[in-house]
Amino acid sequence: MARPALARVDLDALRHNYRLAKRLAPGARAVAVVKANAYGHGAVAVARALAAEADAFGVACIEEALELRAAGVANPVLLLEGVFEASELALAAEQRLWVVVHCAEQLQWITQARLAAPLQVWLKMDSGMHRVGFAPTDYRAAHAALAASPNVESLVLMTHYARADETACAATARQREVFEAATAGLAGARCANNSAGIMAWPAADAWIRPGMMLYGASPLDVEDGRDLQPVMTLSSALISVRDLAAGEPVGYGGGFVTPQAMRIGVVAMGYGDGYPRNAPAGTPVMVGGRRTRLVGRVSMDMLTLDLGGLDSPRVGDPVELWGRHVRLAEVAAACATIPYELVTRMPARVPRRYEGSTGP
Numbered sequence: 001m002a003r004p005a006l007a008r009v010d011l012d013a014l015r016h017n018y019r020l021a022k023r024l025a026p027g028a029r030a031v032a033v034v035k036a037n038a039y040g041h042g043a044v045a046v047a048r049a050l051a052a053e054a055d056a057f058g059v060a061c062i063e064e065a066l067e068l069r070a071a072g073v074a075n076p077v078l079l080l081e082g083v084f085e086a087s088e089l090a091l092a093a094e095q096r097l098w099v100v101v102h103c104a105e106q107l108q109w110i111t112q113a114r115l116a117a118p119l120q121v122w123l124k125m126d127s128g129m130h131r132v133g134f135a136p137t138d139y140r141a142a143h144a145a146l147a148a149s150p151n152v153e154s155l156v157l158m159t160h161y162a163r164a165d166e167t168a169c170a171a172t173a174r175q176r177e178v179f180e181a182a183t184a185g186l187a188g189a190r191c192a193n194n195s196a197g198i199m200a201w202p203a204a205d206a207w208i209r210p211g212m213m214l215y216g217a218s219p220l221d222v223e224d225g226r227d228l229q230p231v232m233t234l235s236s237a238l239i240s241v242r243d244l245a246a247g248e249p250v251g252y253g254g255g256f257v258t259p260q261a262m263r264i265g266v267v268a269m270g271y272g273d274g275y276p277r278n279a280p281a282g283t284p285v286m287v288g289g290r291r292t293r294l295v296g297r298v299s300m301d302m303l304t305l306d307l308g309g310l311d312s313p314r315v316g317d318p319v320e321l322w323g324r325h326v327r328l329a330e331v332a333a334a335c336a337t338i339p340y341e342l343v344t345r346m347p348a349r350v351p352r353r354y355e356g357s358t359g360p
């Protein structure tokens, strides 16, 4: 038997979520964000599955864009942080990539470059997150300099929210006001919303930038009734079932000690497969269609479960670590992190299996 650890990726669910994002922003075009290997789902497979309908793809760097181009993905691709050095601009122009400009250095690289073709530039404003982007007071001058450059084909006005996931927080509305005031009267389409913005702070911008919601997890701090469908199912199987007496330690460190006689299941899944090592006892897991809980410390290749209350569990029984039944967000919350981190750090060791029709 092959090792059963597996990440199944449902491409129909992916397309469903993309369409949901588009419906939440009627009339807007969408940059489907596929950076970081499509949040661990496989950038090429995800981009191919969305190629017929995505208005553009978003990546973090030119290497990620070139991977898509090499796979035959012809859609526009936006470099979300722009280029990291001037020498990348020629390649960006040749590959018809769109570039963010977020600082004076990038602006100078573009205006001083000799390019075979002009670029579409997304000019980023720091409206309050204070990570990257031009200050509102510097924005108009940057816009004018780019608008006057023969290397710039068109300009999109862009910003990014720091706290859009916090649905009761006033910071997003404040950032919006700053963005609108500082772009009033400027030519160019606007783009502000990531997944959280699309779901909680709808706006009439020409563009949206959905990332996490495409993969089926809500970034919001409240339960959301909208029908996001989980795209990745991380699964494996029981490789051992054992009955322990009361008072026996389980796993490294002996941190979990059986409070009474217990049946323990061992699963072929560990932190070497991307399952978080800091998952505490009680983290939900599904075995043979029943929810149960993790016990004992997660090791590199194995983890242990409480099989109490399950009818005759057996070696080979399927285990869902996250997916349709155990939501990624639940596991992330139990581990004091966010769904983004869990899927993004999924290692290559776990085979990805793509399901769903791959056509449009």
Ligand SMILES: *Cc1c(COP(=O)(O)O)cnc(C)c1O
Pocket: 033, 035, 080, 160, 193, 194, 195, 196, 209, 210, 211, 212, 213, 219
């Ligand atoms: C990653 C990223 C996104 C997507 O964010 P989600 O929260 O995953 O929707 C949008 N815009 C920029 C600039 C990003 O870097």
